Structures are given as C-alpha cells and as structure tokens.
Amino acid sequence: MKRFPRFEEYKVVFYRILLAYVFYTIARLLFFFYNRNLIQIDGVTDIVSMCYHGLTFDTASILYLNLLFIVFSILPLRINHSKKYQGFLFYLYFILNLLGYATNYVDFIYYRFNFGRSTIAALDSLKHESNKSLLLINFLFHYWHVFVLFFVVSYAWIYLYKKVSLQNESSHKGITYFGTSVVSFLVIVTLIIGGIRGDFKKSTRPINLIDASRDVKNVSQADVVLNTPFALIRTLFSNNFKKMHFVDETTINTLVQPIKQYKNNPKSKPNVVIFILESNAKEYFGSFNKNTKIPNYKGYTPFVDSLAQHSLIFTNAYANGYKSIHAMSSVLAGIPSFKDAFTSSPYPKQKTESLVSTLKSEGYATSFFHGAPNGSMGFLGYANILGFDHYYGKNEYNNDDDFDGVWGIWDEPFFQYFNTTISKEKQPFMATLFSVTSHEPYQVPEKYKGKFPKGDVNIHQCIGYTDFALQQFFASAKKQPWFKNTIFVFVGDHGNTIFYDEYKKEMNKNVVAMMIYKPNSNLNGESTTYAQQIDLYPTILDLIGYEKPFRSWGRSLVGDKQIQPFVIRYSSNLYQFMSGNYSCTFDGNKVIGFYAKNDKDLKYNLIAKRNPEMNQIELKCKAYLQDYMARVMDKKLAEH
Incomplete structure (x- = not known):
C-alpha cells in the first residue's frame, strides 16, 4: 500500500x-x-x-x-x-x-x-x-x-x-x-x-x-x-475596558451614588498622612486577628497593635487590586483596578478628581514619597497625573548608603526622611508614603539581623522591621507641632506570602490591614463591616467636613448611612461583589454564582436558590461596573 x-x-x-x-x-x-x-x-x-x-x-x-x-x-x-x-x-x-x-x-x-x-x-x-x-x-x-x-x-x-x-x-x-x-x-x-x-x-x-x-x-x-x-x-493587544448597558441612570444614582456629598462633620483642616504599606496583609497583624480563632496564631506588628488600641481599625478590609500601582489609584483617587490596571490602560491620562485635587482645592500642600528609584512601579507618572506638588524618591533621598541593593531605601531611614521633609511643609498638608522593605528579597538591614522574628514565611521579619520603622517615625513625629492635628491612615497595598490556611481561602487572599488614627480623638474601635481601599478617599473628606459634591465609587466608613457596606474586586478572572449576606461572581455579562458571606472558599454556589437580596446585589454589581466603565472611557472622572 x-x-x-x-x-x-x-x-x-x-x-x-x-x-x-x-x-x-x-x-x-x-x-x-x-x-x-x-x-x-x-x-x-x-x-x-x-x-x-x-x-x-x-x-x-x-x-x-x-x-x-x-x-x-x-x-x-x-x-x-x-x-x-x-x-x-x-x-x-x-x-x-x-x-x-x-x-x-x-x-x-x-x-x-x-x-x-x-x-x-x-x-x-x-x-x-x-x-x-x-x-x-x-x-x-x-x-x-x-x-x-x-x-x-x-x-x-x-x-x-x-x-x-x-x-x-x-x-x-x-x-x-x-x-x-x-x-x-x-x-x-x-x-x-x-x-x-x-x-x-x-x-x-x-x-x-x-x-x-x-x-x-x-x-x-x-x-x-x-x-x-x-x-x-x-x-x-487587548483593551478590556468596555461599555456595559445593564441599568438606567436612575438605578445607578440610587444604588451606586457615584457623586457623594457629606455633611456629617464641621469643616476643619487637619493634616493628612497616608501610609500605603507594601504587602501588609491583614494576616500579619495581631490586632486584626483577635477574633479569627486561628490556632497558635502569631502576629508581627507590636507597634501597630499598640496604636490600634487608640485607632479605628477595619478588620474586614480588601484591596481593590493586586499590584502596588493598583493601590495608589484605589486609595488616592478611589479608582479600583479589575481585569486590567486602570493605570496601564489607555485612560489614566485624564483630569481626575481625587483626594489630591480636592485637598489642594482646600489649600493643602501635597507630596508623595517612595524610596525606590524614581519612576519605579509607575508611581511617579501617576503622581504627576494626580497633581501632587512634590514627589520624593530615591533620587531626592540622595544617599545610597541606605539603599537595600535591590528595591530602594530601607524603610527606617526613609521614614525618618519622610518626617523631616513633611515637618518643613506649611500646614495643612497631605503626604503619602509608599513603603518598600516588605518586598522581595525580604531582607532587613545588617544591623537588625536577628532583631525581628523570622516567623514562618519569608516576609514575616520584614513586616516586623517595617512595624519598627513606623515606631521610630512616630517617636520623631510626636515631637513636631503638626502631629496632634493630623489624621494618620494605614493601609496595605495587597496581600503577599500566606501562611495560615484561613488566608488561603479565595475571599481572604487579598484582605489587608486598614486603620485610621488621630491623636486625642474619638476615632477608635473595631469595625467588622465590609471596607475597601476606595473607601478611604470619601472617608477622609467626610472626616474633614468637605462640603462640596465629589466623585467617589467608595463610601465614607464613618458617616455614610445610605450606601450599604460593600466590596468589589477582581480575582480568578471574575468580578466579585460582596454585600449584605452574600457575595456574587460576575463574568462581565452575567452572574455565575452566589455564595453565603461566610463561605470564604466559594464552595457552595447558591445561584439556584435566588432570593430578593441576591437580585439586589446583582443589580448593584452591574450598576457599579456600568458607571465605572462609562466614566473611565468617556473621561468623566472629574465631572459631577
């Protein structure tokens, strides 16, 4: 043949x-x-x-x-x-x-x-x-x-x-x-x-x-x-931003309320200091895990845990992205990242109403600090888009003796530089610091080798070191005249190496530490309701009595009585919307799953047992994403 x-x-x-x-x-x-x-x-x-x-x-x-x-x-x-x-x-x-x-x-x-x-x-x-x-x-x-x-x-x-x-x-x-x-x-x-x-x-x-x-x-x-x-x-070659058409504008204005205006507090002008802490997942903080009932739990943040006793802490807070640059847009501009990073999309170079622009309109001096080489992570470019008055990086620090050899300046000396620099600012000021050391290669300065517990995974000693750097910062900052009139915000940018099984569950993988501290104030206690990075922008404006309407997809964590606590995030190639008693997973066209609030593993899909609350959550999810896509793509991030 x-x-x-x-x-x-x-x-x-x-x-x-x-x-x-x-x-x-x-x-x-x-x-x-x-x-x-x-x-x-x-x-x-x-x-x-x-x-x-x-x-x-x-x-x-x-x-x-x-x-x-x-x-x-x-x-x-x-x-x-x-x-x-x-x-x-x-x-x-x-x-x-x-x-x-x-x-x-x-x-x-x-x-x-x-x-x-x-x-x-x-x-x-x-x-x-x-x-x-x-x-x-x-x-x-x-x-x-x-x-x-x-x-x-x-x-x-x-x-x-x-x-x-x-x-x-x-x-x-x-x-x-x-x-x-x-x-x-x-x-x-x-x-x-x-x-x-x-x-x-x-x-x-x-x-x-x-x-x-x-x-x-x-x-x-x-x-x-x-x-x-x-x-x-x-x-x-994909641009995954696309218009969605699920609901009418009335539904968006009712369920999302993208334009917020609060009148809960008298107008004031405290300084605002924001620490966005690299890889500071909730898992590492003892004060955030008191009620998790994790066997033989160990935390690595003694200073923050002590400060938490006099702060308002959020023990159910989520990152709205999974990279450092995502946290910058989420925390400072209230813009989350989903399938694609907003900051690497075709749309970030537009006029954007943000914490930076609103505080500048109130006479605040604004600055951003990051100890890595200038331009790292895309922070410098986005800081310029947001309109920060000053950017301070490794170049401005100008002392390579404190360079960790890979990422940037060690946290302890850079935090001291942060204190020294903002202490020269005219009040009121808003200053943001993005930490560096709790990152690859998970090392601490030679003089501190052995000072912090190695813990169970590679990042634990770095978390301890950054906590120590914060302690040293506060020891210095307390001596400054601006200290007592300052709101301090602490938030992790995203999760990192996981040790405890509880944090390996799908809905716990990107929970972060989030805390607000103001000396001699009534801002204290523990909030277990849903919170997220995009809530910090409206929360700060609410706290200072900002009177004007502003664009925000988040909600004030201290005064919003109309929008029910919620979290929206993107993980495992799906949108996840959490509110009330359920979370839903959404593929961009339809909801494919509903899960009970405590089903952190997403094991039991309840979509066959729909009820009115589930239908409302689906509507909120669709309304939120529809408004998000439209405002981003139509370049209406500064319009009311």
Missing part, C-alpha cells in the same frame, strides 16, 4: 508539536507543586481534570508560538529535507517555544504575589523599573531552583526533539506531491484557526482567560488550567 506522499514529514511535525504538549503539562504540574498551598483540590482527580481542561489553552499557546514553524515545516519546498533547512526549523522552533515556555516558570514564584497568571500588565509594570538588572540578579539568586528546573526540562525537550528527524531525500514526486500539499495545507490552517479560537463554533468568541473558570471546582484552579504564554498573548 502506497503511503501518503508527505506522511513522514507530517509525522515528524506532529511529533514535535506533541512534545510541546508534554512539556506544557509538565510546567502545569510544576506550577501546581510550587503553589499547592494556594490551589484548593479534593484529590488527584482534580489535578487530572485541570490538566485535561488545560489542553485547550495549551493548544492556543502552542499554535500561536509555532505558527511560523508549522508553516515552514509543511511548505512543499524541495529543500525541506536538507540538513540546513532542518537546522533552521530547529532554531525557529526552540527560540519561540522556550521564550514562551519560560514565562510559566516565572509564574511558579510570581503567582504567590498576584494570585493570578501574569498578563501583559506585568510587563507594563516592569518597564518602569530602572533597576531591572538588580531585580533579575535577585530573582536568580533566591529562586535558582526554578532556573535549574527550566534548563533541565529544556535540555530534555531538545534531546527528545532530536530523537526523531527527517531523512534527507533528494526529490519529491511532482504534481501528486504538490497537489496533496495544497489540500493538507488548507486542512491544517483550518485546524490551527479552530485550535487558537478554542473551538470551531462561529457563534462563540475565541477563548479567553475567563474561560478557564468554566470547568473547575474552585476558582483558584483556573490558574492551573491556564498557562502563562496564553495569558500574555491574549492580553497583548
């Missing part, structure tokens, strides 16, 4: 593409192994299921990366069996595949910090870093085992590739060879289109990150189903 003229060629191409599937599955299993404490599974069957459903996303990535390789492999060229041509295909195959494949390995570690596969937004953040080489060296040093794994697996891939090769043939079989090549080429192109889309149905859109949640038991499993090249490629 005569074989199909190009059987041997296609067999080799198929083998080489099959190898990619094998190694993507290996990467998926390694990703799960590195992050097994964050991915909830019931057993081996869940792992098998995730690997199976992951094949759809692997197909798209593999076809994207191998499109040129496949085309050049199946072209009916007379030289395609030659040694030189096969050498060309070898380099084309591995340059593209290994570049894409390496991103999976980066996420073995990076997933612990953003709880999701890396998208193009991660690269947008990296381009602002002036010390990329130091960051790379630090990553290489601390996570050498990831690099070793990558090179070992890559070597195995190359070895297996070379095990099957084409034999050199001097000629092809005329019209039969070329005729069958045309037909097979069309068939292969059709299969590639279907593979990249995820199916052949004309009525469905190509698969996206959100589709990884379709066939999993727990939303955290979606990140195992995905692969990083897919997440990067799918977001490469």
Whole structure:
C-alpha cells in the first residue's frame, strides 16, 4: 500500500508539536507543586481534570508560538529535507517555544504575589523599573531552583526533539506531491484557526482567560488550567475596558451614588498622612486577628497593635487590586483596578478628581514619597497625573548608603526622611508614603539581623522591621507641632506570602490591614463591616467636613448611612461583589454564582436558590461596573 506522499514529514511535525504538549503539562504540574498551598483540590482527580481542561489553552499557546514553524515545516519546498533547512526549523522552533515556555516558570514564584497568571500588565509594570538588572540578579539568586528546573526540562525537550528527524531525500514526486500539499495545507490552517479560537463554533468568541473558570471546582484552579504564554498573548493587544448597558441612570444614582456629598462633620483642616504599606496583609497583624480563632496564631506588628488600641481599625478590609500601582489609584483617587490596571490602560491620562485635587482645592500642600528609584512601579507618572506638588524618591533621598541593593531605601531611614521633609511643609498638608522593605528579597538591614522574628514565611521579619520603622517615625513625629492635628491612615497595598490556611481561602487572599488614627480623638474601635481601599478617599473628606459634591465609587466608613457596606474586586478572572449576606461572581455579562458571606472558599454556589437580596446585589454589581466603565472611557472622572 502506497503511503501518503508527505506522511513522514507530517509525522515528524506532529511529533514535535506533541512534545510541546508534554512539556506544557509538565510546567502545569510544576506550577501546581510550587503553589499547592494556594490551589484548593479534593484529590488527584482534580489535578487530572485541570490538566485535561488545560489542553485547550495549551493548544492556543502552542499554535500561536509555532505558527511560523508549522508553516515552514509543511511548505512543499524541495529543500525541506536538507540538513540546513532542518537546522533552521530547529532554531525557529526552540527560540519561540522556550521564550514562551519560560514565562510559566516565572509564574511558579510570581503567582504567590498576584494570585493570578501574569498578563501583559506585568510587563507594563516592569518597564518602569530602572533597576531591572538588580531585580533579575535577585530573582536568580533566591529562586535558582526554578532556573535549574527550566534548563533541565529544556535540555530534555531538545534531546527528545532530536530523537526523531527527517531523512534527507533528494526529490519529491511532482504534481501528486504538490497537489496533496495544497489540500493538507488548507486542512491544517483550518485546524490551527479552530485550535487558537478554542473551538470551531462561529457563534462563540475565541477563548479567553475567563474561560478557564468554566470547568473547575474552585476558582483558584483556573490558574492551573491556564498557562502563562496564553495569558500574555491574549492580553497583548487587548483593551478590556468596555461599555456595559445593564441599568438606567436612575438605578445607578440610587444604588451606586457615584457623586457623594457629606455633611456629617464641621469643616476643619487637619493634616493628612497616608501610609500605603507594601504587602501588609491583614494576616500579619495581631490586632486584626483577635477574633479569627486561628490556632497558635502569631502576629508581627507590636507597634501597630499598640496604636490600634487608640485607632479605628477595619478588620474586614480588601484591596481593590493586586499590584502596588493598583493601590495608589484605589486609595488616592478611589479608582479600583479589575481585569486590567486602570493605570496601564489607555485612560489614566485624564483630569481626575481625587483626594489630591480636592485637598489642594482646600489649600493643602501635597507630596508623595517612595524610596525606590524614581519612576519605579509607575508611581511617579501617576503622581504627576494626580497633581501632587512634590514627589520624593530615591533620587531626592540622595544617599545610597541606605539603599537595600535591590528595591530602594530601607524603610527606617526613609521614614525618618519622610518626617523631616513633611515637618518643613506649611500646614495643612497631605503626604503619602509608599513603603518598600516588605518586598522581595525580604531582607532587613545588617544591623537588625536577628532583631525581628523570622516567623514562618519569608516576609514575616520584614513586616516586623517595617512595624519598627513606623515606631521610630512616630517617636520623631510626636515631637513636631503638626502631629496632634493630623489624621494618620494605614493601609496595605495587597496581600503577599500566606501562611495560615484561613488566608488561603479565595475571599481572604487579598484582605489587608486598614486603620485610621488621630491623636486625642474619638476615632477608635473595631469595625467588622465590609471596607475597601476606595473607601478611604470619601472617608477622609467626610472626616474633614468637605462640603462640596465629589466623585467617589467608595463610601465614607464613618458617616455614610445610605450606601450599604460593600466590596468589589477582581480575582480568578471574575468580578466579585460582596454585600449584605452574600457575595456574587460576575463574568462581565452575567452572574455565575452566589455564595453565603461566610463561605470564604466559594464552595457552595447558591445561584439556584435566588432570593430578593441576591437580585439586589446583582443589580448593584452591574450598576457599579456600568458607571465605572462609562466614566473611565468617556473621561468623566472629574465631572459631577
């Protein structure tokens, strides 16, 4: 029986593409192994299921990366069996595949910090870093085992590739060879289109990150189903801001009330000092965990815990994003980040009403401090957009003796610099400091080695050090004339390394410390109601008796009696809206789940048991997102 003229060629191409599937599955299993404490599974069957459903996303990535390789492999060229041509295909195959494949390995570690596969937004953040080489060296040093794994697996891939090769043939079989090549080429192109889309149905859109949640038991499993090249490629040219049309304006004005105006307090002009604390998750603070009933719980913030006794603390507070820059827009402008960071979208360069602009209109001097190289995290650019009077970074600090060698100036000396600088300001002033040290590489200054408990995970001693830096700041600030007339705000930017099982639950992964302190005031106690970063902007304006209307998607945590406490966030490729007795998950078009307030694992979907409160929560979620998208895209962030 005569074989199909190009059987041997296609067999080799198929083998080489099959190898990619094998190694993507290996990467998926390694990703799960590195992050097994964050991915909830019931057993081996869940792992098998995730690997199976992951094949759809692997197909798209593999076809994207191998499109040129496949085309050049199946072209009916007379030289395609030659040694030189096969050498060309070898380099084309591995340059593209290994570049894409390496991103999976980066996420073995990076997933612990953003709880999701890396998208193009991660690269947008990296381009602002002036010390990329130091960051790379630090990553290489601390996570050498990831690099070793990558090179070992890559070597195995190359070895297996070379095990099957084409034999050199001097000629092809005329019209039969070329005729069958045309037909097979069309068939292969059709299969590639279907593979990249995820199916052949004309009525469905190509698969996206959100589709990884379709066939999993727990939303955290979606990140195992995905692969990083897919997440990067799918977001490469995407703008995920889109208009939504669910409700009318009357519903928005009733349920969201995007224009707030408070008259709860007499007008005053206290100074405002905001500490946005890097990676300060609620988990690390003893004062925030008194009622969590975690066995053998340990906290690492003795100073903040002592200050909390005289402060108003929010023990159910959430970050409205998962990166540092997200916290900046959330806290200072009340603008959360969802699928895409607002600050890396096409829309941040517009006039924006914010805490900065409203306080400046009241005569406040404004400044922003961050001890990293100027421009790091995109803070400098966004500070300029918001209109800060002054930005103080590593450049202004101007003393590399206090540089940690990777990220920026150690917190303790930079906090003292912060105190010295703002003490020269004319009152009233608003000053924001974004801390640095509680970040990779989780080190403390040499002179403090051993002073702070190492704890159970890498970040614990850094949390203790930053707490100490705050103590030293307050010791100095108390001596200043501005101190007693100042509102101090403390908030974590996002979560970080998790130790306790309670904080591995989906709805607890990004809870942060949030606290307001004013010397000799009645601002004290513990609030267990929902709170979020975007609430701080309206809360501060309420506290100082700001009389004018202003745009805010958050609510005052000390005086809003009309908007029920709520939290909106984006996690595991879904919007999550929490209010009252339930939380809902929303895919951008429809609600796909309702969960009881205490079901932090999102185990029991109650969507089949809808009730009026659930319907109202869905309406709030849709109204909120509709107004958010419209105001951002129509550049109405400063309009009332």
